[in-house]
Amino acid sequence: MYLESLKLINFRNYNQLTLKFHPKINVFVGDNAQGKTNILEAIYLTSTAKSFRTTKDRELIKFDKDQAYIKVEAKKRYTDTMVELKLEEGKKKQIKLNRITLSKNSEILNNVYVVVFSPEDLKLIKEGPSERRKFIDHEISQMKPSYFHHLNEYQKVLIQRNHLIKKIVHNKKYMDTLDIWDEKLIELGTKLMMERSKFVTRMSPLSRLIHRKITENKENIEVKYMSSIELKNTFEETIESFRKALKGSLDVDLQRGTTTFGPHRDDLGVFVNGIDIRSFGSQGQQRTSALSLKLAEIELIKGETGEYPILLLDDVMSELDVNRQKFLIKALRDVQIFITTTEINHLNELRVNKEYIFHVDHATVHNEFI
Ligand SMILES: Nc1ncnc2c1ncn2[C@@H]1O[C@H](COP(=O)(O)OP(=O)(O)OP(=O)(O)O)[C@@H](O)[C@H]1O
Numbered sequence: 001m002y003l004e005s006l007k008l009i010n011f012r013n014y015n016q017l018t019l020k021f022h023p024k025i026n027v028f029v030g031d032n033a034q035g036k037t038n039i040l041e042a043i044y045l046t047s048t049a050k051s052f053r054t055t056k057d058r059e060l061i062k063f064d065k066d067q068a069y070i071k072v073e074a075k076k077r078y079t080d081t082m083v084e085l086k087l088e089e090g091k092k093k094q095i096k097l098n099r100i101t102l103s104k105n106s107e108i109l110n111n112v113y114v115v116v117f118s119p120e121d122l123k124l125i126k127e128g129p130s131e132r133r134k135f136i137d138h139e140i141s142q143m144k145p146s147y148f149h150h151l152n153e154y155q156k157v158l159i160q161r162n163h164l165i166k167k168i169v170h171n172k173k174y175m176d177t178l179d180i181w182d183e184k185l186i187e188l189g190t191k192l193m194m195e196r197s198k199f200v201t202r203m204s205p206l207s208r209l210i211h212r213k214i215t216e217n218k219e220n221i222e223v224k225y226m227s228s229i230e231l232k233n234t235f236e237e238t239i240e241s242f243r244k245a246l247k248g249s250l251d252v253d254l255q256r257g258t259t260t261f262g263p264h265r266d267d268l269g270v271f272v273n274g275i276d277i278r279s280f281g282s283q284g285q286q287r288t289s290a291l292s293l294k295l296a297e298i299e300l301i302k303g304e305t306g307e308y309p310i311l312l313l314d315d316v317m318s319e320l321d322v323n324r325q326k327f328l329i330k331a332l333r334d335v336q337i338f339i340t341t342t343e344i345n346h347l348n349e350l351r352v353n354k355e356y357i358f359h360v361d362h363a364t365v366h367n368e369f370i
């Protein structure tokens with residue numbers, strides 16, 4: 001899929017902005033703090049209604065205004081789609097899909113697919129497990145609204161359970177209600193774990209192919225879902241395995257005031273030539289692996305939905321050497337890409353159509369033609 005146009009009103013530092021895009025490569029170039037990432041953020045919002053930078057809608061609305069508006073028009077294989085978001089101070093986001101107002105914001109999912117790649121993502125392997133969980137969660141959520149829903153529910157139930165076990169320490173009578181929360185946690189948690197495991201199993205061969213190409217057949221990458229619970233073949237068996245772990249760790253949980261087992265403790269294991277590169281990889285291996293995972297994710301979305309997602313490359317080109325840049329662009333021939341950079345010379349190899357090099361300067365955007 002690709003975006004044809006974007007319109008912003010009072011979003012971040014923009015008053016009004018209307019842009020028409022190229023179906024392949026679009027570049028935003030400009031000094032720091034001019035509004036380049038703001039444009040990518042607006043695009044990203046049309047995918048999940050969430051920002052990759054903040055959870056506070058207020059920050060997205062122009063400082064001196066109380067409402068903001070974003071609209072994108074996209075071409076998909078069989079249909080076109082239009083997404084509009086209205087952000088209003090102190091109110092829930094209002095979202096329209098093809099001019100129809102959504103009753104639940106999660107209905108926005110599974111429509112516009114977006115993958116972001118930023119210098120932080122290059123650290124995906126190096127960082128702690130929570131970053132890798134976020135990566136998995138975001139990708140599955142885009143394609144599976146029910147996963148997004150279960151994840152939100154799980155997080156709420158986990159907070160409740162942790163509250164409860166802290167209360168039990170002071171007063172044993174609260175023990176009576178623990179089972180109810182445990183059962184909710186187990187059911188939702190099992191759904192999440194099985195979905196994540198399925199996702200990683202599908203992603204692993206894709207990342208392997210890509211990684212072999214980037215490293216000229218020198219490295220074999222393997223990704224594994226590392227669960228704190230033993231995953232079984234069936235849902236019921238996994239429920240049982242989770243229940244056993246949860247009951248078995250009750251004393252420890254009570255002592256620590258937290259929940260020791262569950263998907264909130266899981267991780268993505270990344271192995272290169274059999275070595276766990278989360279701990280033992282070189283900086284270069286960790287970055288290349290992060291790139292492979294991101295590219296695998298693009299292929300996975302294509303495989304699952306029939307559509308290539310849109311790729312946002314925020315400041316990431318200057319972090320990659322020319323060979324990796326070229327590889328990236330070649331591998332993504334069918335993907336619409338939005339690139340931000342402070343230095344257009346970093347992109348010399350790309351031969352971008354001049355019409356789609358947008359110069360961003362204090363929240364105004366122009367190219368050679370506008
Ligand atoms: N709600 C808002 N209202 C007005 N201006 C805002 C708002 N939020 C952010 N800004 C401004 O937007 C600018 C940052 O924009 P952005 O992050 O897009 O910069 P950038 O061009 O990507 O810069 P860099 O190259 O440093 O990444 C800052 O000047 C900031 O003050």
Ligand SMILES: [Mg+2]
Pocket residue numbers: 036037038314315340
């Ligand atoms: Mg930026």
